[in-house]
Amino acid sequence: MKKLLKTTLLCAALAAGTVLAAPAIAQDSVNLPNLSYRTGPFASTGIPLMNGQRDYMMMLNERDGGMNGVTLGYEECETGYNTEKGVECYEKTKATGIVTQPWSTGITLQVLPKSNVDKIPVLAPGYGFSAMQDGKTFQWAFNPPASYWDGANMILQAISDGNLDSLKDKKIALLHLDHPYGKEPIPLFEQAAEKHGFTLLPIPVGLKEMQNQSAQWLQIRRERPDFVLMWGWGAMNAGAITEAVKTKYPMNQFVGIWWSGHDGDMKVSGEAAKGYRAISWSLPNSQAPAMQDIKKHIVDAGKSMIDQAGGEFDWVFYQRGVLISAMLAEGVKVAQEHFDAKVINAEQLRWGLENLKFDEARIAELGLEGMIPPFSTSCADHTGHSGAWMIEWDGTKFNKVSELLTADRAAIDPLVETAAKEYAAANAPWPINEECKM
Structure with a gap:
């Protein structure tokens, strides 16, 4: 227990000022803040997930100089999984961030109505409000690769x-x-x-x-x-x-x-x-090329915050954190290519997140074989419905x-349609993207 407390406090202290450095060749950056929770009663799950997200972004910065020469500026704001603190973190980071990652269904529901006003994508992989699948109604919210x-x-x-x-x-x-x-x-x-x-x-x-x-x-x-x-x-x-x-x-x-x-x-x-x-x-697939690159550039180099002695590198949650950052980084890359821009803004990232294509070929190119099922998002479908294993x-x-x-x-789509309509009606006037096609 003492070791866990010490590790939790150390992670929280480090995370408070975590901004990933990049090689000198990267002159530009995009800010991708994360509303983390390394403290409190949910810290045991939050720590490996945040470590995985952080290490993947750091690996891309170290190995590739970021994304197309642009530093991926991962920064954490500690919420303790508290909804009120989460909203404070959202308000604190929205000025410079081009995305928000709420890391709580409660926080997600609080920032969801703000997304249309602030025009910042809400990225909630595998969590949040299931009706966010409906991209016509929830234009700025994403919950790939599968909903609750x-x-x-x-x-x-x-x-x-x-x-x-x-x-x-x-x-x-x-x-x-x-x-x-x-x-x-x-x-x-x-x-x-x-x-x-x-x-x-x-x-x-x-x-x-x-x-x-x-x-x-x-x-x-x-x-x-x-x-x-x-x-x-x-x-x-x-x-x-x-x-x-x-x-x-x-x-x-x-x-x-x-x-x-x-x-x-x-x-x-x-x-x-x-x-x-x-x-x-x-x-988890610790032998996947991306995982081995994380081990080489980050873990073995002493730049990771993981508990190596406890085997965290091989855990489901650590490697799921890696996949979550891979989705976000891919959204940045897709947007860069589509808009022919290096430093993208929040609206361009929104387009990137609704045009993710994690097919078998792309998963292999990213070095993530065996770690995630294929899925793709679209204007109308912000989830992707990857499927899952037991x-x-x-x-x-x-x-x-x-x-x-x-x-x-x-079984699911009619529930989504009803919930989305009810949400829009309860929060009227709520913008609907009528140009969005299935």
Whole structure:
């Protein structure tokens, strides 16, 4: 615990002034701020994700002199995953930043209405409001490569072996953080429960209950659900795994969203948690060329903030952070090429983010083979719907245990359409991009 506290405090101190230096050949720069959370009850998940993002950007600056000779100016503003602090960080960074990365569904929802006014892209990879998929309505918001409603649908496919009707008469508990993030999948699960005949049992976990979930697990023991699905974050994940082990809940019936599949959380229970699964749109591949370049230019050079002794380099979350920065860097590159400009502005980056093309060829060119499924964004689709895999804890690490799953658009798109219309109506006058075509 003392080591973790020391590491957390050190990371926070370093992050407060983190701006990535670049070789002298790069004369220009773009500012890509990140609303990080290296402190507080969610630090255990935030630290590896931020380290991965930071190290990828630093690697591009060190190896390539940035992007087309332009320094990628990664800078962190610490929020502690607190919505109020997140909004303060947004206001602080929007003057010079050409993007905002909220790193919280709560913060995302707060800055979303500001995006049309400030004209700054909101990049929330794999999180945020699922209806941001609708690029016509949410012109400045992006959540590639998959949304929470995508994830919820794919989890149901996984536990039903592809036949959701087989869940009829079963009881499914949703153990979720009592926060906008944890509530986000509920509409999708409620719709599926009504259509396919299973009982949904939402079980909220308050921010002060994350490390002591005895009441929630007493309810789980009493209700005896066929599956427990977890929408957890930070200290909640380790707390839930610990309680599941203690109560002897079958791990093969316990499944989490991608933010509940973190190596650091699982190591608390180790072998006892064997069989726990999570859906994941990313896979760790430490031998991928990009990862080896990060190791060479950043980690081995002593410029990374990772815990090398703890194996963080190989973790799902560290390498997912790498992929998130890869998406942003690609958005910069696409915009540079389209507008024939080196130093792009926020509006040009917005175009770049809605024209991402992570096909197999481009993933290979980036040196990210085996780490992310193909996806592409467009004017109308700001998510991309990459699909995801199930990963399973073997006692020491996560392994891929399924073929690539893809979300059922027929189940999700109508929900998106309704939610987007309701949001626009509630926040009228809300601009709609009628020129945006599918």
